[in-house]
Amino acid sequence: MRPAPIAGPGRGGRLDMDDHGKHHDRANRPAASLRAVEAGAALLFFALGLVVIYDSVRLGARWVDDGPQAGYFPFYIGLLLCAGSASVLFGALGDASKRGKVFVTRGGLRQVLTLVVPAIVYVGLIGWLGIYVSSALFIAFFMWWLGRYPVLKIVPVSVGVVGTLFVLLDLWFKVPLPKGPLEAALGLN
Amino acid sequence: MEELNALMHGFGVALTPFNLVLMLVGVVLGVLIGVLPGLGGANGVAILLPLTFSMPPTSAIIMLSCIYWGALFGGAITSILFNIPGEPWSVATTFDGYPMAQKGQAGAALTASFTASFFGALIAIVMITFVSPMIASFALQFGPAEYFAVYFLTFCAFVGMSKGQGLKTIVSTMIGFALASVGLDTVTGQLRLTFGYVSLLQGFDFLIAVIGLFGIGEILLTLEEGLSFRGAKPRMNLKVVLETWRELPRFWLTALRSAAVGCFMGIVPGGATPASFMAYGVAKRTSPSGAKFGTGEIEGVVAPEVANNSAGTSALLPMLTLGVPGSPTAAVLLGGLLIWGLQPGPLLFQEQPDFVWGLIASMYLGNLAALVVVLTMVPFFAAILRIPFAIIGPVIMVVCAIGAYTVHNSMFDVWLMLLFGVAGYVMRKLDYPLAPLVLALVLGDRTESAFRQAMLLSQGSVTIFFSNALVGAITTLALAMLFWPLLSGAMRRLRAA
Numbered sequence: 006m007r008p009a010p011i012a013g014p015g016r017g018g019r020l021d022m023d024d025h026g027k028h029h030d031r032a033n034r035p036a037a038s039l040r041a042v043e044a045g046a047a048l049l050f051f052a053l054g055l056v057v058i059y060d061s062v063r064l065g066a067r068w069v070d071d072g073p074q075a076g077y078f079p080f081y082i083g084l085l086l087c088a089g090s091a092s093v094l095f096g097a098l099g100d101a102s103k104r105g106k107v108f109v110t111r112g113g114l115r116q117v118l119t120l121v122v123p124a125i126v127y128v129g130l131i132g133w134l135g136i137y138v139s140s141a142l143f144i145a146f147f148m149w150w151l152g153r154y155p156v157l158k159i160v161p162v163s164v165g166v167v168g169t170l171f172v173l174l175d176l177w178f179k180v181p182l183p184k185g186p187l188e189a190a191l192g193l194n
Numbered sequence: 195m196e197e198l199n200a201l202m203h204g205f206g207v208a209l210t211p212f213n214l215v216l217m218l219v220g221v222v223l224g225v226l227i228g229v230l231p232g233l234g235g236a237n238g239v240a241i242l243l244p245l246t247f248s249m250p251p252t253s254a255i256i257m258l259s260c261i262y263w264g265a266l267f268g269g270a271i272t273s274i275l276f277n278i279p280g281e282p283w284s285v286a287t288t289f290d291g292y293p294m295a296q297k298g299q300a301g302a303a304l305t306a307s308f309t310a311s312f313f314g315a316l317i318a319i320v321m322i323t324f325v326s327p328m329i330a331s332f333a334l335q336f337g338p339a340e341y342f343a344v345y346f347l348t349f350c351a352f353v354g355m356s357k358g359q360g361l362k363t364i365v366s367t368m369i370g371f372a373l374a375s376v377g378l379d380t381v382t383g384q385l386r387l388t389f390g391y392v393s394l395l396q397g398f399d400f401l402i403a404v405i406g407l408f409g410i411g412e413i414l415l416t417l418e419e420g421l422s423f424r425g426a427k428p429r430m431n432l433k434v435v436l437e438t439w440r441e442l443p444r445f446w447l448t449a450l451r452s453a454a455v456g457c458f459m460g461i462v463p464g465g466a467t468p469a470s471f472m473a474y475g476v477a478k479r480t481s482p483s484g485a486k487f488g489t490g491e492i493e494g495v496v497a498p499e500v501a502n503n504s505a506g507t508s509a510l511l512p513m514l515t516l517g518v519p520g521s522p523t524a525a526v527l528l529g530g531l532l533i534w535g536l537q538p539g540p541l542l543f544q545e546q547p548d549f550v551w552g553l554i555a556s557m558y559l560g561n562l563a564a565l566v567v568v569l570t571m572v573p574f575f576a577a578i579l580r581i582p583f584a585i586i587g588p589v590i591m592v593v594c595a596i597g598a599y600t601v602h603n604s605m606f607d608v609w610l611m612l613l614f615g616v617a618g619y620v621m622r623k624l625d626y627p628l629a630p631l632v633l634a635l636v637l638g639d640r641t642e643s644a645f646r647q648a649m650l651l652s653q654g655s656v657t658i659f660f661s662n663a664l665v666g667a668i669t670t671l672a673l674a675m676l677f678w679p680l681l682s683g684a685m686r687r688l689r690a691a
Contacts, residue, residue, distance in 0.1 A: 042620065042623075042624065043624055046620060046624055046626075047365075050365055053369065053372060054368070054372075057372045057375070057387065060386060060387045060389075061386075064384055064386060068654045072646065072649070072650045073646050073649055073650075073654075074382070075379045075381070075382040075384040075386060076386070077646070078375070078642045078645055078646065079371075079372065079375040079386060079387070082368050082371045082372050082375065083368075083372065085364065085368045086365060086368035086369065086372060089361055089362075089364040089365040089368060090365050092361050093361050093362060093365060096361065108623060108624075109418065109623070113418040113419075114418075116417045116420065117414050117417055117418050117619070119417070120413065120414060120417055120587070120591070121612075121616065124410075124591060124612060125612065127591075127595070128595065128605075128608050128609060128612060131595070131599075131605065131608065132605055136595070136596060136599065140592040140595070140596075143588050143591070143592060144588040144589060144592065146588075147584055147585075147587060147588035148584055148585060148588075150584075151583075151584040151587075152582055152584030152585065154584070162585060166589055166592075167592075170592070170596070174596065178245050180244070180245065180600055181603060182596065182599060182600070183599070183605070
């Protein structure tokens with residue numbers, strides 16, 4: 006399903022979730038509670054600390070004849086990371102003021118995912134189509150999906166932006182960026 | 195007046211036609227970056243850094259620092275016209291700037307804010323001109339222990355000023371240090387935290403982290419909050435500018451006070467954002483019209499704008515003299531110096547006087563250029579803000595991806611940028627400060643090597659950090675900052691009891 010247009014033409018640049026009250030209620034329902042995400046993040050950081058400690062001990066985190074070993078400094082970093090995130094975790098679980106608070110609503114999460122998912126596809130396409138073609142497709146997709154622009158506007162804007170970038174980066178600054186079959190066909194490699 | 199001679203020499207270095215063009219380009223790009231969501235001083239400079247690798251270092255830093263000045267100026271435009279701060283340090287500017295715009299005084303508010311920004315920056319640059327050579331020559335006596343103490347103080351200052359998020363600041367800092375230690379350990383030649391992955395051999399580049407955390411993270415926040423850019427149309431003309439200028443000298447005391455707050459907060463890595471809030475608070479308490487603050491008082495625009503620009507500018511002082519950046523953008527500039535093969539720190543003043551004084555001279559010129567650019571081009575920048583997000587959002591995303599790729603010509607970095615983007619979004623929403631993470635990532639290696647060398651000198655005893663008056667004083671100050679949240683909390687409880 007395509008979401009309601011965001012800041013599209015004739016919308017006065019407004020970002021409306023949905024115009025209908027029913028949909029609005031659903032969009033405002035929580036997707037994740039603040040405490041759950043807070044605890045999840047703290048656990049993740051704690052795990053990161055454990056990984057750092059583990060690797061530091063593997064390398065040697067002690068003092069030897071010629072000075073500190075490679076893991077000496079990171080060991081304490083990991084230790085502090087674990088201690089800090091554990092305190093954040095217990096603080097978050099014990100903090101009554103955070104109870105019932107929402108980290109992100111369903112509507113908000115959907116907005117965020119409308120960028121994250123196409124962005125993942127976009128980065129995946131770069132290796133295959135080159136950065137210029139995938140960028141044009143990405144911009145065009147967004148204008149169509151979020152802005153509901155007509156094709157007559159989408160094509161000039163996306164091609165124009167990417168064309169400007171190409172002239173600036175490839176021809177002027179000579180920055181080597183990944184290219185794909187289109188550039189090869191046009192002899193621009 | 196040795197400094198004045200050096201400065202004049204610097205003007206000679208900076209005043210070439212090529213550098214002047216770069217200055218103007220930098221300022222315009224900077225203002226643009228400052229007004230667009232998802233692009234800010236730090237990641238804007240990070241994205242453009244690879245483009246400057248082929249330039250002479252002095253020209254490169256002139257352009258990049260001008261982007262920074264532009265961003266410092268530009269943040270106010272969205273605050274005043276749209277009630278949306280383009281940069282975190284312009285939040286306080288919305289308090290009185292937006293009400294002024296609603297009353298039809300957008301032109302006056304913008305003029306006041308730009309002039310105040312220029313004044314703040316000017317005070318900070320004068321301070322840099324005269325104070326930095328002293329600090330640099332003082333810092334020549336620093337050994338590894340002193341350096342570690344200074345780094346330690348930098349990170350403790352973040353904790354001390356974190357306003358109730360001390361633990362999260364520590365976690366953020368440690369994540370930065372942990373990421374910095376990934377890759378080849380230069381002392382022992384061993385691989386750390388790579389777990390056999392070839393992509394991790396090089397470690398995490400802070401430029402990627404900056405582009406992801408600040409760029410992508412910010413776009414995600416903007417999307418979720420559903421920001422709408424609907425605001426006042428600026429009416430700027432010479433008459434409004436001159437009328438406002440006639441009014442401004444009345445606020446000289448507020449401006450000076452705010453500049454003092456800004457300079458102090460910029461050197462101590464507190465940053466421009468708290469400085470602007472502090473200056474606003476001080477002005478509100480001391481001004482005779484303080485009760486009317488928040489309803490559109492011109493003084494309420496002047497105070498935060500003077501402070502954030504003087505803080506943002508003076509953040510370069512510790513970067514140049516000690517190699518310790520005072521803000522994320524200064525950290526990116528520091529990374530640039532390292533890439534160009536310059537070692538920031540006290541020796542820079544002796545070994546690269548052309549570079550240092552060229553940069554300082556360019557600060558005067560760049561800020562003047564920024565003032566002219568923003569005063570004349572406000573309608574243009576406001577028009578850019580009216581481009582719908584469905585167009586500008588993906589364009590910013592594309593620019594970020596290109597910026598991330600060009601750092602090492604690696605697709606792995608682009609994926610990393612996305613990962614950092616999502617992490618930045620979540621961490622921002624959970625009130626984890628991102629600036630200490632970036633600073634720790636930049637300073638990680640230097641901090642560790644200073645620590646190792648100091649410990650080697652003392653054969654593993656931490657008493658070396660108290661071995662003389664200087665290092666002892668810095669360490670004690672750092673510890674006081676670190677435990678300040680606990681101390682102030684305990685004092686408050688005592689007083690309440």
